Amino acid sequence: MTHSTIRAAAQPGLNKALVALFMAMVLAVCSLWSAGAMAQDATERSQAQVQKQQTQPLNNAPVWEGVASGESFTTVTKGRETGVLINKSGETWRMIRNDWISYYGGWAVALVFLIIVGAHLVKGPVKLPEPRTGRLIERFTSAERVAHWTMAFSFVALAITGLLLMFGKYVLAPWMGLTLNSWLASISIVIHNFVGPLFAVSVIVFFIMYVKDNLPEKNDIEWLKKGGGLFGHAPAGRFNMGEKIWFWGGVTVLGIVVSVTGLILDFPNFDQGRVLMQQSHVIHASAAMLFMIMSMGHIYIGSVGMEGALEAMRDGYVDETWAKAHHDAWYEDIKSGKISPVRSKEGATAMGSQVMAR
16 A cells, blocks of 8 residues: 555544544633633632722622622532522512511501401491290201311411511510510411411311302302392301302412412422522412401401301301301201201200201
8 A cells, every 4th residue: 555545544534633633722722711711800809809998998899799699609518509699589579578468468457457346346246136046956066166176276376476477576576675576486487387287287178078068059149149148138058158258268279378388488398499489488478468367257257246156166056046047048958857957966966855946
């Protein structure tokens, strides 16, 4: 084989080697240029910091500009967002919490509370239109009452501790001091975090127990037209439309929303990002405020606002007069024999041989 033939055969390989060498040199130059630019930028920052310290001692603005940039840097601790010292969306979240949710939500809660107190002082509680007959109807079984009171007490605990955490700094701290308010906030957050999962479970149990009697009925539209009794007699089954709105809009929808977002906030060890936690808090606090506003009407009517209502959930029984006045369709079904006035074995035992007159 001649030398020219050997050179011709080796030419393609040589060309590839030269191209690879050229590309490596280009990459090396780019890397050196990038490193030099970064080093120059770092030097300029350092010089800017030194100069800033001379003109304005203790002013670390160049450093904090880098920290607040939202960029991710290298840290010893590895994990989601551990390289970001300051999340830029945190300030937006703080403004929404303090300037919108706490301000408008706080005034809304206070306003509804004052309206209820005013209505009670002016009009008073709803009294029975006729004397009691002494004949009882079992309205709630013991299991239904346990489910209700478990959810009710856990909700009240969450509402009180949530309000303390939201408004303690502005309402309580000025007169009780920061130290005592801090202790109260620490206790509140522990109670809130541990009671939250119990409330979430109670919502599910409550829904399963009560959903059957909260389905839409033909009487619901008429109840709304009558304004719940403000514009004439409002017919109702076992639960009226107002109670159904509370069940579906309050307990079910808002209960699920505050439970899901609360669990996201309660268990950050599942590696949620900061943005997700901030969004969950905004939704959680907003839904909780609306939940509390709706609950005040329910609590008032179910306690001092209506004669006999508290007895129904406390003891499980209502008088025939109460059933006829407030849930006449339910009462007519019992009177006609369509459904029994006794809902459980323990109810039959407690009521003995008493049978409602039909």
